[in-house]
Structures are given as C-alpha cells and as structure tokens.
Amino acid sequence: MTNVEEKEAALLSRAVRGDEQAFLALYRKHQSPVYRYALRMTGSPWAAEEVVQEVFLLLIREPGKYRAERGELGAFLFGVTRNRIMKHLERLPKEDSLDARAEAGSLREPEDPLTPMMIAEKRERIEQVREAVLALPAEFREAVVLCELEEMSYEEAARACACPVGTIRSRLYRGRALLLAKLELLRDAPRRAGAAAK
Amino acid sequence: MKEKLKSSMMTCEEFDRLSLDVDRADTDPAQAAAAAAHARICSRCGRLLESWRELKQDLRLLRELTLAESAPPRVEMRLAQELRKKREPRVPRSAVRIAAWAMAAAAVLAAAAGWKQWGGEIARGRGGSPAAQDSTAARKAADSGTLLAADYDTGAFTSLPGSMPSPYENQEILRVRMQRGALGRFGLPVAQDRAGEWVQVDFLIGEDGQPQAVRLHDSQEAALE
Numbered sequence: 001m002t003n004v005e006e007k008e009a010a011l012l013s014r015a016v017r018g019d020e021q022a023f024l025a026l027y028r029k030h031q032s033p034v035y036r037y038a039l040r041m042t043g044s045p046w047a048a049e050e051v052v053q054e055v056f057l058l059l060i061r062e063p064g065k066y067r068a069e070r071g072e073l074g075a076f077l078f079g080v081t082r083n084r085i086m087k088h089l090e091r092l093p094k095e096d097s098l099d100a101r102a103e104a105g106s107l108r109e110p111e112d113p114l115t116p117m118m119i120a121e122k123r124e125r126i127e128q129v130r131e132a133v134l135a136l137p138a139e140f141r142e143a144v145v146l147c148e149l150e151e152m153s154y155e156e157a158a159r160a161c162a163c164p165v166g167t168i169r170s171r172l173y174r175g176r177a178l179l180l181a182k183l184e185l186l187r188d189a190p191r192r193a194g195a196a197a198k
Numbered sequence: 199m200k201e202k203l204k205s206s207m208m209t210c211e212e213f214d215r216l217s218l219d220v221d222r223a224d225t226d227p228a229q230a231a232a233a234a235a236h237a238r239i240c241s242r243c244g245r246l247l248e249s250w251r252e253l254k255q256d257l258r259l260l261r262e263l264t265l266a267e268s269a270p271p272r273v274e275m276r277l278a279q280e281l282r283k284k285r286e287p288r289v290p291r292s293a294v295r296i297a298a299w300a301m302a303a304a305a306v307l308a309a310a311a312g313w314k315q316w317g318g319e320i321a322r323g324r325g326g327s328p329a330a331q332d333s334t335a336a337r338k339a340a341d342s343g344t345l346l347a348a349d350y351d352t353g354a355f356t357s358l359p360g361s362m363p364s365p366y367e368n369q370e371i372l373r374v375r376m377q378r379g380a381l382g383r384f385g386l387p388v389a390q391d392r393a394g395e396w397v398q399v400d401f402l403i404g405e406d407g408q409p410q411a412v413r414l415h416d417s418q419e420a421a422l423e
Contacts, residue, residue: 018285020278027277032268039267052269056277060284126263129256148257149264153224176218180249183256 008073016063027056030074033150034081040145041085043134051084071159078160082142089138132182140175147172208236213243218250355402355411359385369410372401384412 008029014022031052038048055077058065066076133144146157147168154172158165208216216233219225237247379393402411 015281018281020281020285023281024274024278027274031273035269036264036267040264049269049273053273053276056273057280060277060281122259125256126260129253129260133257133260144257148254149261151261173215173218176250176253180253183253184249 005068005072009068012059012063012066012068012073015059023060026059026073030077031056033074034077037078037081037145037150038085040133040149041138041141042088047088051081051088054084055080075156075159079162082160086138128183129179132179135182136175136178140171140178143168143171144175144179148176208232210236210240210243213237213240214246217243217247220247221251221254355400355413356386357411358409369405370403372403372409374399374401381412384409386412 008026011022011026015026034055035048035052038051039045042048042051058080059077066073070076133141133149136144142161143157146152146160147154152160154165154168157172158168161168213233213236216225216229217237220230220233234247237244375396375398377393378395378397379388379390381399382388382393397414400413401409402413404410
C-alpha cells in the first residue's frame with residue numbers, strides 16, 4: 001500500500017466513524033473526476049450532480065461496500081459512478097432538456113491570446129466535439145471519456161468498466177472512428193456548401 | 199536497421215490497429231515509430247493519422263476546458279448534513295417498538311373510555327332526564343301499568359319560580375293527580391275557568407325534598423297558562 005493509499009484508508013476509517021473533516025477531505029479529492037465523468041456521460045449537470053450525491057451517500061451509508069484490498073478508493077468510486085450513470089441512461093435514454101444542454105455547453109474559456117474570431121471558431125469546434133461525444137453510443141462514449149478525456153490507461157478504464165482491456169481497446173477504436181466520421185461530416189458540410197455556392 | 203525493415207513491412211490493417219495509439223505514452227515506441235513510418239508512405243493511412251491527431255487535439259482542448267468542472271457546493275453541504283445525521287445517536291429499535299406498543303395501548307384505552315361515555319350519554323338521552331331512570335315514582339308507575347309522561351312526552355320540565363337547579367343524579371319524579379287550580383300554589387299561572395279540572399302532574403323533586411320543576415301531559419299542557 002502506498003503512502004497516498006494509506007492516508008486515504010486512514011481518512012476513510014475516520015470518515016466512517018463520523019469525522020466530517022475526514023469525509024470532506026475525501027470528497028474534495030474525488031468529487032471532481034466523478035462529476036466530470038458523470039457530466040460527460042450524461043450531458044446534464046443536474047444528472048451529474050445527482051450521481052455525485054448518490055455515490056458519496058453510498059460511502060456514508062454503506063462504507064463496508066468498499067474493500068481496500070480490492071483496489072483504490074478512486075477506482076471503487078468510478079465503478080459506483082458508472083453503475084449510477086448506466087441506470088440514469090437506461091431510465092432517461094433521450095431525456096436531455098435544452099436548458100441542461102445549454103448549461104453543460106457553457107465552457108469556461110481560459111485566458112487566450114487569440115482574436116475574438118479565432119476564439120469563436122475554437123469554441124464552435126469544441127462544442128461540436130462535445131456534442132459528437134455525447135451522441136456516441138454509451139459503451140463507446142464511456143471508453144472515449146475515460147481514455148481520452150480522463151486520460152486513464154487502458155487497464156484503469158477496464159477496471160472502472162469491469163471488462164477486459166481488449167474490450168476497452170475495441171470500444172475506444174470504434175468510438176474514435178465514429179467521432180472522426182461525425183466530425184468530418186460536420187466540418188465538411190460548410191465547405192461543401194461553400195463550394196456549391198461558387 | 200531491423201526497425202526500418204519492420205516499418206516498411208507494416209500493412210494498412212496493422213496500422214489501423216495501432217494508429218490510434220501512436221501518440222499514447224503507454225505505446226511501445228518501436229511500434230509507434232513503425233506506424234508513423236507507414237503513414238508517411240501510405241496516403242490513406244497518412245490522412246487517417248492526420249485526422250486522428252486533429253481529433254486528439256480537439257479532445258485535449260475539451261478536456262482542458264472542462265477540467266475545472268466540479269459538483270456544486272450544495273452537494274457537499276447535503277452530504278455533510280447526512281453525515282451529521284448519521285452521527286447522531288440512534289434510538290434502539292427495541293425502544294421504538296415499546297413506544298409504539300405503548301401508544302397503541304393508550305389509543306385503545308382512550309377509545310374504550312370514549313365509547314363508554316358515549317353509550318352513557320345515549321342512555322341518558324333516551325331516558326329524557328336522568329331522574330326518570332332511577333326514580334322510584336317512575337318504577338311504581340311502571341309496576342302499576344301506567345306509562346310515565348317521559349315515555350311519550352318531550353321530557354321537558356318547566357322550572358318552578360324560585361327553585362334552584364340541582365344535579366340530575368339526585369332528583370326524583372313524583373307523579374300526582376291534583377286539581378289544576380292547585381298549581382297556582384307553586385307560582386304557576388292557571389286558567390280560572392279550568393281550575394277545577396283534575397290533571398296528572400309530574401313533579402321533579404330535588405335533593406332537599408322540594409319540587410323544582412313540573413310537567414303535564416301533552417293534552418293537559420294547553421290548559422296551563
């Protein structure tokens with residue numbers, strides 16, 4: 001067990017006994033990746049918030065479900081998050097309010113020395129990517145989110161999804177191919193429209 | 199030299215399998231180099247690698263822009279609240295069960311007492327007045343085969359002038375036959391033309407033995423003015 005894991009185990013042990021500070025330390029460390037994963041998979045900030053809450057409530061109410069010998073707390077939380085996300089996607093396969101999409105699409109732009117025109121183009125391009133990722137079938141989207149956006153290794157992603165590494169690779173391959181095709185189509189459409197106008 | 203040979207031998211199918219991992223840190227550097235070399239000599243695979251790198255860049259940008267995303271503070275507050283709730287000492291289940299049984303027993307007792315009281319009130323209501331139930335005069339009248347006025351009257355007594363009401367439990371009904379004019383002695387108005395008529399009158403006798411109220415049978419009340 002590494003130092004970090006030991007520290008985390010100690011925090012969890014204190015949190016289980018009701019130590020609020022210990023629990024909040026764990027929460028603050030893990031909530032952001034869990035939230036991002038949920039947000040990228042559902043496309044809805046509300047759903048992502050609900051997922052985060054459910055995941056950490058499980059840790060409060062049933063801490064025994066996590067066994068340190070089986071792996072890191074982060075991996076366990078990702079596994080729980082995944083189950084909640086899948087349940088959400090099964091329950092609401094097409095439910096995506098326009099408000100939620102608009103809110104999810106409000107990306108925080110970092111300080112950029114580009115001109116407003118370039119910033120607008122970049123923003124549009126990123127928005128296209130985000131929508132293309134959200135439009136992927138859930139299993140391919142998951143592989144793309146974990147391996148590309150969360151930058152997990154294939155092994156980590158496989159553990160989070162409880163499937164073999166080969167499955168993750170295959171899903172990622174297909175996910176990327178679908179993304180490429182979709183984005184090529186989107187980017188070529190204006191070009192083709194421009195050529196036709198000439 | 200060996201690597202060069204390997205790269206020149208890579209097919210498009212092999213490239214397809216490897217291409218998307220070319221830029222990954224955990225890819226074998228030799229294989230990555232072979233794929234890159236193949237992409238340089240194969241225009242189809244070269245375009246694919248270029249597109250992929252472009253997509254990879256976009257995904258990286260998306261990642262950077264959303265890296266600061268986190269759950270709103272209200273989630274943390276709700277969770278902290280839940281933790282505090284959990285920390286509060288819980289009442290043992292046995293205590294909860296005992297309390298539930300005690301409440302149920304109290305409810306049954308209250309219902310029984312209410313039922314009893316309600317039954318008593320109904321019985322009193324049927325009797326017209328409490329005095330009618332345990333009046334010896336009434337029992338005598340029943341024994342002699344005559345009906346009490348309460349059996350067919352409204353049961354209303356007229357208080358005699360100057361009498362003080364006393365509890366019903368201590369009152370008795372006395373039935374007498376008398377001339378109507380005699381009612382005047384109790385302060386009641388009597389029609390003089392009918393003063394000689396014989397009437398049956400119920401007197402309500404109080405604890406002190408004095409008449410407190412009077413009632414006549416329906417047919418006779420009209421004559422009492």
